Amino acid sequence: MLVAYVMAGYPDRAGSLAALEAVARGGAGVIELGVPYGDAVADGPVIVEAGKVALGNGFGLAETIALAGEFMEAHSDAPPIALMTYLNPMMRLGFPRVAALAAEARVSGFIVPDLPPDSPMADRWLAASEPLGIDTVFLAAPTSTPARLEALGARSRGFVYVVSSLGVTGERDELAAGLPGLVARVREHTTLPVAVGFGVGTAEQAAEVAKIADGVVVGSAIVRRQGEPVALEAFVRELVAVAARD
Amino acid sequence: MSDVLLPSADDAYASPDAQGFFGPYGGTFVPETVMPVLAELEAAYREAQADPAFAEELNLLLTDYVGRPSPLYRADRLAEATGLGAVYLKREDLNHTGAHKINNTLGQCLLAKRMGKHRVIAETGAGQHGVATATTAALMGLECAVFMGTEDIRRQSLNVYKMRLLGAEVVPVAEGTGTLADAVTAALRHWVERVEDTFYVIGSVVGPHPYPAMVRDFQAVIGTETIAQMAEKAIPRVDAVVACVGGGSNAAGMFFPFLRDVPAEERPLLVGAEAAGLGLESGKHGAALTKGSPGVLHGFYSYLLQDDAGNPLEAYSISAGLDYPGVGPEHSFFKDEGLVRYEAVTDQEAVDAFALCTRTEGIIPAIESSHALALLPRLAAELGPDAVVIVNVSGRGDKDMDIVREAGLGVD
Numbered sequence: 001m002l003v004a005y006v007m008a009g010y011p012d013r014a015g016s017l018a019a020l021e022a023v024a025r026g027g028a029g030v031i032e033l034g035v036p037y038g039d040a041v042a043d044g045p046v047i048v049e050a051g052k053v054a055l056g057n058g059f060g061l062a063e064t065i066a067l068a069g070e071f072m073e074a075h076s077d078a079p080p081i082a083l084m085t086y087l088n089p090m091m092r093l094g095f096p097r098v099a100a101l102a103a104e105a106r107v108s109g110f111i112v113p114d115l116p117p118d119s120p121m122a123d124r125w126l127a128a129s130e131p132l133g134i135d136t137v138f139l140a141a142p143t144s145t146p147a148r149l150e151a152l153g154a155r156s157r158g159f160v161y162v163v164s165s166l167g168v169t170g171e172r173d174e175l176a177a178g179l180p181g182l183v184a185r186v187r188e189h190t191t192l193p194v195a196v197g198f199g200v201g202t203a204e205q206a207a208e209v210a211k212i213a214d215g216v217v218v219g220s221a222i223v224r225r226q227g228e229p230v231a232l233e234a235f236v237r238e239l240v241a242v243a244a245r246d
Numbered sequence: 247m248s249d250v251l252l253p254s255a256d257d258a259y260a261s262p263d264a265q266g267f268f269g270p271y272g273g274t275f276v277p278e279t280v281m282p283v284l285a286e287l288e289a290a291y292r293e294a295q296a297d298p299a300f301a302e303e304l305n306l307l308l309t310d311y312v313g314r315p316s317p318l319y320r321a322d323r324l325a326e327a328t329g330l331g332a333v334y335l336k337r338e339d340l341n342h343t344g345a346h347k348i349n350n351t352l353g354q355c356l357l358a359k360r361m362g363k364h365r366v367i368a369e370t371g372a373g374q375h376g377v378a379t380a381t382t383a384a385l386m387g388l389e390c391a392v393f394m395g396t397e398d399i400r401r402q403s404l405n406v407y408k409m410r411l412l413g414a415e416v417v418p419v420a421e422g423t424g425t426l427a428d429a430v431t432a433a434l435r436h437w438v439e440r441v442e443d444t445f446y447v448i449g450s451v452v453g454p455h456p457y458p459a460m461v462r463d464f465q466a467v468i469g470t471e472t473i474a475q476m477a478e479k480a481i482p483r484v485d486a487v488v489a490c491v492g493g494g495s496n497a498a499g500m501f502f503p504f505l506r507d508v509p510a511e512e513r514p515l516l517v518g519a520e521a522a523g524l525g526l527e528s529g530k531h532g533a534a535l536t537k538g539s540p541g542v543l544h545g546f547y548s549y550l551l552q553d554d555a556g557n558p559l560e561a562y563s564i565s566a567g568l569d570y571p572g573v574g575p576e577h578s579f580f581k582d583e584g585l586v587r588y589e590a591v592t593d594q595e596a597v598d599a600f601a602l603c604t605r606t607e608g609i610i611p612a613i614e615s616s617h618a619l620a621l622l623p624r625l626a627a628e629l630g631p632d633a634v635v636i637v638n639v640s641g642r643g644d645k646d647m648d649i650v651r652e653a654g655l656g657v658d
Contacts, residue, residue: 038557039427039543041434042277048421060555087275088542092556114275114542120265121273121547141279143441148282166279167439 001029002206002243003195004236005084005219008033008067009059010050011227020071022229023222024078026236030195031078032111032217035064035085042113044170046220061089061098069105080108082137082158087115095128102134109135109158117155118148126155137161140186142178153190159215162186162196170220171201175208183212207242216243261576266455266546269582271575274454276434276545283441288456290361295463300356307352308467311385312342314349316468318475318636323606324619329626332634334481336472338496338641339611345641346468346496347378351447353464355382358445365389365440368447369433371398371426371492372567372614373405374641375449380414382447390414393433397424398566405645423560426492426570430544450493451574454545458498458574465499472636473503484514485629489638490617491518491588492532492568494577496640501586502576514636515587517625518577519617521563522590532561533590534573535581548575564593564649567614567641595620597653600643612641613649 004023008016023031036054040047061083068081083102090098090112102110110129115122117138126136135157140149142165153160162183165176176182179196186194196209197217209216218239225232261268274284294300308314316337325333338346351368358366366388370376376392383390392409396418399406409416417436422428430452437446451458451465476484487504489497501516508514523531531537534549541550543558551559551571561571580586591599596613599620604610611619618637625635643650 039431041431041544042438055557060557062555086542088550088552088558089556091541092552092554113277114545116274116276116278116281119273119275120267121275139278141277141281143279143282145282145285148278152278163277163279166441168435 001215002027002236002240003030003032003197003215003217004028004222005032005034005217007036007047007050007054007223007226008064009036009054009057010223011053012057013067015227016067017071018229019226019232021075022233023236024075026233027240028079028236029215031081032084032219033064033068033081035061035083035089037086037089040086042168044168044220046223047169050223050226061085061093062101065101065105065107068107072106082109082111083107084111087112087121090125095125099129099132099134103132107134109137111137111139111161113139117152122155139163142166142176142182146189149186149189153186153192156190156192159193159195160186160190161217162194162213164196164198164200167198169198172199175199175205180212203238203242206239210243261579262455262459266459268576268579271540271546271548271578272455272458273547274545275542275547276454277438279438280441280454284454284456286361290357291456291460294357294360300360304353304356308349312348312352313340314467315471315475316340318472318479321607324603324622327602327606328622329631330622330635331632333622334636335609336468336500336636336638338468339609339615339639343374343378343381344644345374345378345612346465346499347375347449348381349467349499350449350461350464350495351375351378351382354445354447354460355386355388358388358447359386361445363443363445365444366447367391367393367433367436367444368449369393369426369429370449371429371569372565372612373398373402373409373645374567376409376414376416377405377412379447379449380409380412383414384412391417393417393419393429393436395424395426395428396420398426398429401566401649402645425561426566427558427561434544450495451498451576452493452544452546452572458546458576461495462498462502462576465495466502468496468499468638469501469503472500473507481634483634484636485633486515486517486625487636488517488519488618488621488625490568490614490640491520491535491573491577492570492614493572494518494574496638498574498576500638501580505585516585517621518586518588519621520588520590521565521568521617522592523562523564525592526590530562531590532563532568532570534571535577535588536590540578543572546575548578549573549581564596564653565613565617567612568617589621589624591617591620593653597650597655600650601655609639610643611639612643613646615640
């Protein structure tokens with residue numbers, strides 16, 4: 001299954017809506033909709049630059065949720081949307097309000113890279129979001145200890161997001177050598193599906209990842225094509241074809 | 247030898263809690279990759295705190311290498327010029343490398359070695375923390391890279407040269423405004439990539455737990471010495487203790503021992519000086535405590551200059567060291583609890599205080615420390631002509647010659 005990352009508000013509002021439609025038509029299983037933020041510490045240059053453009057277009061968390069709502073309303077068969085946002089925009093808007101707006105917009109889940117599962121802030125967010133049926137996906141990293149994998153597996157809903165390698169998001173020449181071992185370690189602690197991201201940018205890499213994981217997350221390579229919906233749809237189709245598992 | 251005791255977890259004032267919170271502030275908000283490394287760091291730090299050999303090694307360096315204790319100097323002409331009974335300057339500017347920053351870099355680099363890391367990275371604004379880290383890395387034979395905004399590289403070219411001379415790599419950061427906040431972000435990003443062999447030496451009481459508490463502990467030597475020197479000099483009464491606050495490490499190091507060791511009824515008024523830049527209403531300042539609201543940046547929850555959508559705002563100050571949109575979480579706690587008062591000082595007030603201290607005492611303070619000195623006339627008006635005030639002169643102003651010249655301090 002392909003998890004396709006799209007940056008909201010990039011290159012502009014209409015362009016990101018067209019990109020959402022392109023990745024949905026292309027067959028993405030889940031859409032990860034990125035919320036632009038001024039200090040995207042987990043992201044590499046492509047997503048950071050796209051985020052800056054989107055911020056300049058007046059995009060933030062509230063605008064991204066509204067965009068998701070408009071897209072979901074227009075497409076009853078759309079794949080589920082998970083928002084990728086940093087913690088501070090959620091805190092600024094207030095957890096109850098974020099959860100309510102997201103539920104109304106039919107957003108299925110949240111991925112928050114700077115919200116550790118064992119933080120008291122995670123308790124507060126889950127208390128606000130879980131009753132409304134919103135899933136929160138926690139991230140596992142190559143450095144995660146067994147105890148942390150246990151905790152993040154237990155708190156994740158939907159799937160567990162495995163960060164393939166050290167460093168920020170973005171395309172890499174090669175997949176991390178330790179990836180199969182990492183995925184196996186994660187699976188020891190959760191029965192949820194496992195999606196792998198960070199550094200997956202080509203069909204060849206997606207095919208490699210699909211051999212060991214249930215989901216393949218592609219971000220920067222999609223964001224780079226957000227201005228050209230036709231090329232984007234073809235690229236997504238290619239990724240979906242290799243990422244399909246039976 | 248200076249007798250520095252690292253604060254331990256069972257001190258009366260025991261903040262932060264086990265998860266790194268000072269009241270609601272602080273905590274750990276970083277990508278998962280870093281979380282296990284922070285837990286390792288905390289464990290290593292706790293172990294070092296309990297090991298007398300660690301304290302002994304650090305104390306020896308603070309004494310023979312840094313030159314501690316730094317003097318508590320009675321500045322009579324400055325007191326007269328500002329209308330106060332007495333002014334004492336805590337001379338952190340006399341430390342090796344010219345600022346308080348080295349107290350912390352020695353502690354953290356010793357810890358890095360103890361953890362078996364051979365490479366350190368740091369962020370720097372004014373360059374003082376970068377120089378202190380590069381110096382300590384040279385001393386201890388560690389590889390060193392310092393992240394510095396391009397605007398700060400321009401403002402502090404002498405320190406850039408010094409770091410390179412000391413063998414450090416200076417990594418220019420062109421993102422954002424090319425200042426301290428951007429350097430922190432770049433250093434954090436790099437750390438996530440190299441977390442297995444690299445120790446991140448954070449220069450202030452900011453960042454995820456355990457950094458705010460650890461940096462405060464390493465800087466607490468400032469306040470501990472000051473309290474001891476007050477007794478040695480038989481200073482009967484101190485009305486106020488002042489320090490500048492950017493991230494807030496020299497202020498935390500000065501204030502924390504007063505809060506921990508001095509009963510509230512005997513405690514002087516503690517005042518932190520933030521950067522008001524071009525004025526609090528101009529939108530161009532670094533006054534997170536005065537004008538900000540709580541939020542998360544760089545891995546911790548604290549007062550923050552942010553927009554309505556939760557994006558960090560660009561800070562501004564004439565002083566690269568105070569040019570930061572956040573502030574250490576313990577200061578947010580101090581503010582809410584009323585333990586410390588925070589005031590904002592404009593660029594112009596700081597430049598005036600810089601000139602006054604230089605001309606009355608022959609001491610050229612850092613433009614950061616000048617923000618603290620600028621509170622003296624205000625305190626004279628508030629506390630009266632007999633008041634006794636201690637100012638932490640966190641660094642020396644050699645690095646600021648170009649800045650004050652640009653600000654119009656001519657010598658014709």
